[in-house]
Amino acid sequence: MSVTVDRSQIENLVRQAIRQADAASSNGSMAPQSSSVAPLGWVDGKPNLRVSISARHCHLTDEHVEILFGAGSVLEPDKDLYQDGFYAAKQTVMVVGPRKRMLPNVRVLGPTRPFSQLELAFTDSISLGIDAPVRHSGKIEGTPGCVLVGPAGSVQLDQGVIRAARHVHMNDHDANFYGVANGDMMQLVVKSNDCSITFDDVLVRADKAAKLEVHIDTDEGNACNLDAASEVLLQKMPDACACGH
Amino acid sequence: MSVTVDRSQIENLVRQAIRQADAASSNGSMAPQSSSVAPLGWVDGKPNLRVSISARHCHLTDEHVEILFGAGSVLEPDKDLYQDGFYAAKQTVMVVGPRKRMLPNVRVLGPTRPFSQLELAFTDSISLGIDAPVRHSGKIEGTPGCVLVGPAGSVQLDQGVIRAARHVHMNDHDANFYGVANGDMMQLVVKSNDCSITFDDVLVRADKAAKLEVHIDTDEGNACNLDAASEVLLQKMPDACACGH
Numbered sequence: 244m245s246v247t248v249d250r251s252q253i254e255n256l257v258r259q260a261i262r263q264a265d266a267a268s269s270n271g272s273m274a275p276q277s278s279s280v281a282p283l284g285w286v287d288g289k290p291n292l293r294v295s296i297s298a299r300h301c302h303l304t305d306e307h308v309e310i311l312f313g314a315g316s317v318l319e320p321d322k323d324l325y326q327d328g329f330y331a332a333k334q335t336v337m338v339v340g341p342r343k344r345m346l347p348n349v350r351v352l353g354p355t356r357p358f359s360q361l362e363l364a365f366t367d368s369i370s371l372g373i374d375a376p377v378r379h380s381g382k383i384e385g386t387p388g389c390v391l392v393g394p395a396g397s398v399q400l401d402q403g404v405i406r407a408a409r410h411v412h413m414n415d416h417d418a419n420f421y422g423v424a425n426g427d428m429m430q431l432v433v434k435s436n437d438c439s440i441t442f443d444d445v446l447v448r449a450d451k452a453a454k455l456e457v458h459i460d461t462d463e464g465n466a467c468n469l470d471a472a473s474e475v476l477l478q479k480m481p482d483a484c485a486c487g488h
Numbered sequence: 489m490s491v492t493v494d495r496s497q498i499e500n501l502v503r504q505a506i507r508q509a510d511a512a513s514s515n516g517s518m519a520p521q522s523s524s525v526a527p528l529g530w531v532d533g534k535p536n537l538r539v540s541i542s543a544r545h546c547h548l549t550d551e552h553v554e555i556l557f558g559a560g561s562v563l564e565p566d567k568d569l570y571q572d573g574f575y576a577a578k579q580t581v582m583v584v585g586p587r588k589r590m591l592p593n594v595r596v597l598g599p600t601r602p603f604s605q606l607e608l609a610f611t612d613s614i615s616l617g618i619d620a621p622v623r624h625s626g627k628i629e630g631t632p633g634c635v636l637v638g639p640a641g642s643v644q645l646d647q648g649v650i651r652a653a654r655h656v657h658m659n660d661h662d663a664n665f666y667g668v669a670n671g672d673m674m675q676l677v678v679k680s681n682d683c684s685i686t687f688d689d690v691l692v693r694a695d696k697a698a699k700l701e702v703h704i705d706t707d708e709g710n711a712c713n714l715d716a717a718s719e720v721l722l723q724k725m726p727d728a729c730a731c732g733h
Contacts, residue, residue: 365710439688465610
């Protein structure tokens, strides 16, 4: 299996080399290694893949922060996330679903956003009694709502409860390396003892300021025992081939 | 993608036809369709794949049933499982882990066994504070224990807490159809909107009395939103190919 993996990596490197040569022969502007500064997050001249498990969490508007935690309250950073500028806040909320089921301590992530949103794994949503659809962040039209309760008040969300679809943050250099563009789908292969998984449908979210990081949820991380994984591999969705993929 | 799937199914049918022809030309004893009775669980002349989610559950010895539920107690079938002779019992137990964490209602499955065993998804085992290893049923040497509590008493299990490794039950006709044998590993492909997954490491458990059924746990089922899956496909582990599998 490791031979196959190596071959895939080699193919990526070859594609990358071809792409750089093409760019250099046309206008040169796309050749990342013409810069003396290493691309964001790269180590030893190549992307440094990180796969992170997003536990259930919520995003809040400034207004909702004040309702939940008191007038004049702001989110207080507790722990920086891997993506620069993002953090887990000290604050948590209680989430209440239908039939009075609840999740007592759901972490708030900062900074605040133009809309509030609750991201759950399916296991959480089943516990809470909410049928959360798989959605990409921000695509909350028509999703179920819930009640958020903080020490100073509560907020009724009319929509915004989702299961966040798996995705990969990356910058333009990473996208170039893998031969993908914003909005493309990739595969994440996780090799783990007795429970290896290939995740399809990993959406590329390319942004100049991003570092290469796949986000999966707790169900996905637990399904492949990510913490004990021996290898992770990110790759373009392969063309149809004899193996059935 | 459906074209690829069809190709794979066609390949299976071709292999099956060759195998039957081989068997017929040698001694004829392996040709399942020489029998006038359809193989167990087959529909329209082929295996009828079922993928089931095993929620957390436990298996008990006769002795433990009596300790937990009272002298003379036996398991009372509540609901038949798909595999003939197996059932969810009316009885449940409370499971207590270290640091007094607990799961209040864990279903007992019957019939009783020569050993007691608790099967959890990783999400459950994290809730309970037990580091459950991925194991195939019965392989409990060196696994953690827990306390089971019933209405009449409690039992200290010194070992037996596992995350059941994914597996597929099948009979000899199914095995023949797929070209696999007991102990082989297969892949389960689940196509689901925005969260498709390929599960590797699906162990074949072939038994004359079994019906074709993949067992995955709640984390795995939730990771691919199995309930909403548009397609499931069971296949031999493919040979290494350009797609990285």
